[in-house]
Each structure stands twice: as C-alpha cells, then as structure tokens.
Amino acid sequence: DSGVTQTPKHLITATGQRVTLRCSPRSGDLSVYWYQQSLDQGLQFLIQYYNGEERAKGNILERFSAQQFPDLHSELNLSSLELGDSALYFCASSVLGGPAVDNEQFFGPGTRLTVL
Amino acid sequence: ILNVEQSPQSLHVQEGDSTNFTCSFPSSNFYALHWYRWETAKSPEALFVMTLNGDEKKKGRISATLNTKEGYSYLYIKGSQPEDSATYLCAYLYNNNDMRFGAGTRLTVKP
Numbered sequence: 001d002s003g004v005t006q007t008p009k010h011l012i013t014a015t016g017q018r019v020t021l022r023c024s025p026r027s028g029d030l031s032v033y034w035y036q037q038s039l040d041q042g043l044q045f046l047i048q049y050y051n052g053e054e055r056a057k058g059n060i061l062e063r064f065s066a067q068q069f070p071d072l073h074s075e076l077n078l079s080s081l082e083l084g085d086s087a088l089y090f091c092a093s094s095v096l097g098g099p100a101v102d103n104e105q106f107f108g109p110g111t112r113l114t115v116l
Numbered sequence: 117i118l119n120v121e122q123s124p125q126s127l128h129v130q131e132g133d134s135t136n137f138t139c140s141f142p143s144s145n146f147y148a149l150h151w152y153r154w155e156t157a158k159s160p161e162a163l164f165v166m167t168l169n170g171d172e173k174k175k176g177r178i179s180a181t182l183n184t185k186e187g188y189s190y191l192y193i194k195g196s197q198p199e200d201s202a203t204y205l206c207a208y209l210y211n212n213n214d215m216r217f218g219a220g221t222r223l224t225v226k227p
Contacts, residue, residue, distance in 0.1 A: 042219050104162035105150070
C-alpha cells in the first residue's frame, strides 16, 4: 500500500459523458501526477500539480483538465468522452515538485475507466 | 520525436542468474531518468531517480547506472529471484516539463 488513494476503482460510462477521478496523495506529499495507461500507448504522463499549482504538462488532451485543492487532493476531469479514453488512470504523489534524486513517486491503485 | 527505447522487450532467466537491460533516451534536454518496477495487477513502484551523468544507484540486488552524454541507462539485477518477475519501466524527464515512458522490459524469473 503506497498511501495514495484513488476513487473510484472502476467507472463505466458512455461516450460524450463527463467523469471526475479523485486522488488523495500520501500524507506530506505536495505533488500529484496523473498518468494514463492504455493498451496501445503504454503509460503516458498527463499532468503534475505541486502545492495547488500546475507544475508540468505532458500529453494531456484539451478535453481533460485537472486541479489540486488546498487539502492537496486532486481531481482529473475527463469530458466529451470517447471510446479511446478507456484506460487505467493512475495518480502518483511525491514530496517535492522537481526530480530531485530522492523524489520518488508513489503510485495509487488506479481507476479503470471504460467508455461504452 | 522523443523516443525512449527499452531493450530487450522481454527476458526469461533462471533463478540465480544475473541480468541487465537497457533504457535509451535522447541525450539533449535531459533532466532526470526514473526506473519503475511494475508487477501485473499492481501499481508501478519507483526504484530509482537519477539525475547526474555517471550516477550509480543501488537498492538491494538491483542497481542502475546512467550515461546522459550517450543517452542510456542500465538496470542490473544480481541473483534474480522469482519475485523479481515484473515489467521494468524507465521514464525520461526532459526540460523538467514532460515525462516519456519506455515500453518496458518484461522479466520472468523461472524457479
């Protein structure tokens, strides 16, 4: 157990809908990262928040957005869902905002999204 | 195009064998390299974060080296055990702004 929690575990929805995935980082961690893992594209970095501010941005679609709240939990919002958005979405957390040598990321269990 | 290549794609070794695999990445705009261990049906687990050319990190029987000038990192496992069976992912962080993952090396250790 990494100490990172994600809800829900599974989500099934229809095309065109909007969903919100939630992540609570480990106690004391200020950074939250979102990743998408799909069968055809492997693990992809989406976005990072550090202490409430967007810190780094990867391959995140415009239909997706994220935020980090004052209590440091984060939400990933996916809208106008398409079949291709079906994937496992991981959240990870770390203490620091940058890639310091000891700034490991701890992954949550993931949310499996199925778009029908 | 920022390609992170890992080789081999898969590897089968006997218990007790030592093994190694490679992560290749662009040598420009390097910021950090992460290694992860990912067991089936679990979440990725961080092994190492490496930032300096010539870095060598060790955690138990697993160690890694980094060459940022030529753009590669090696992961070594000494005396492989069945519980080492997993996919080993590397991720290249460039410009401190984006992270690209390799496709992983799937290691199977036979008892």
